[in-house]
Amino acid sequence: MPELPEVETVRRGLSPAMEGAVVTRLELRRQDLRFPLPVDLALRTAGRRIVSLSRRAKYLLIDLDNGDTVIAHLGMSGSFRVEAADSTTPGVFHHERSKDEKHDHVVFHLERQGAVSRVIYNDPRRFGFMHIVARTELDAYPAFQELGPEPVGNRLSADYLASRFAGRAQPLKSALLDQKVIAGLGNIYVCEALWRSHLSPTRKVATLVTKTGKPKQELHLLTDAVRAVIADAIEAGGSSLRDHIRTDGTLGYFQHTFKVYDREGEACQTEGCGGIVERIVQSGRSTFYCRRCQK
Template sequence: MPELPEVETVRRGLMAVFEGATLIKAEQNRADLRFPFPKDFVARLEGHKVHSLGRRSKYLLADIEADKVLIMHLGMSGSFRIETEQTKKMPGLFAHTRSKNEKHDHVAFHLAPPNAPNVKVIYNDPRRFGFMTLAKRSTLETHPLFEKLGIEPLGNALNGAFLSKRFANKKTPLKAALLDQRIVAGLGNIYVCEALWRSGLDPRRSANTISGRSGNGTKATERLAHDIRATLHDAIEAGGSSLRDHVRADGSLGYFQHTFAAYDREGEPCKRLGCDGTIQRIVQSNRSTFYCPSCQR
């Protein structure tokens, strides 16, 4: 499933065509994806202007006239394709290749951006685990999808003191605590593995062991908060570089694996300077965890 950096990269790739554009036409090619589309989905979109394109956790949020927000989730295999008369391109950087098979094109938005030619943005999803729905901006924070979400990991709210307080009584493994969307929204398996490797923290240790007694930030929680943000920023920057620099001959964006330090590197030497350990894979809560038992304590 695309994680926060991939979704943020998609958002940045779509901003130029969505923001300020008028949705002159929408096409809905099936009744449902993971969930049914809202009633009158197309009619409620057509003819309205898109004010902005944001993100909350792993959701894309298009603010539209008349207090509407178009909520979009990529699911397991969803992607967007931007088409003009001259080009076709796919914004985003994913660890696994996205589909271009047109039989999986389920939604299309015809947009008229200000001072630019009209474009067509197509949502393609072979496995149909993604979804789209509509909500009111004025009540978005209490929407069932968002009301229990924790803080955004890229903001200043994520710091050592915050993690210390939230981990204080948690005896669950550190990795499980970081994947709890009620604490930090948007963190996924790949980047939690990477952040824990950067911090030198064992994913198996209890979360409360790094929180200290006072509720203030500790060296471990401060380092972890920093490394979470740094890991995400580096991944987003890699996506941005791909958007600018890696374009295939057919006009589509180049996709390549992130250079991971721990994730998916089972049996390979640890990349930490001075460490002679080997990356191991274990299973936690039915998910693969990759870490170095020699330097992650």
């Protein structure tokens, strides 16, 4: 499933094509994706100008000039592509992506200053979804009610994590994957952040907090590592594992700099370590780490 850097990359790719454009028609080629599409989705978007595109955790938010917001989630295989009416899909393709029309489920027909274009949502597995809500009701949207701070926002700090970790015996990896603790942080980047901060994914979170509830130095290092790995991934355009592609058709390249994720059996890249990257399973998900240097 695309993680926060992938969704941010999609947002940045769509913004030039969608912001300021009028949705002349929203074409729904099926009635459902993972969930039924809202029955009034096409009606509420038709004729509306797109004010801005933003992101909350792994959700793309399309703000309209009537106060509504389209909430889109890419699921496992969802992607957007931008097509101008007089051209083919832009971008140099490193891997062929789905172009089968039976997987083109939602089409935004757009117009801006006389120029028309289409933004097409394609999803072979149909695990993605779209909803529409009033912008004033976003905080009440079920998926957003208990989300933690963004890993790129000012709210994420070692003090905040200490307040969530104090007295808890939960393994560090599973705590970081909890969207109520940090919004949008997924399996890949948790593994990479733990390697950067030399912390074991099995370590109990309470061990990173002092008896007085203050963050230990290790927790400060972890917080910095989370911020850095997300920033680096966004800069590289995401990881692009399996189905993920950017809106111009190219793939991100952060996967080429993975230090532990999907590197089972390889030498740890920590200087002077000499350990081997291992794979364990935590809560049904693969965890990659070096037992020697991550304590």
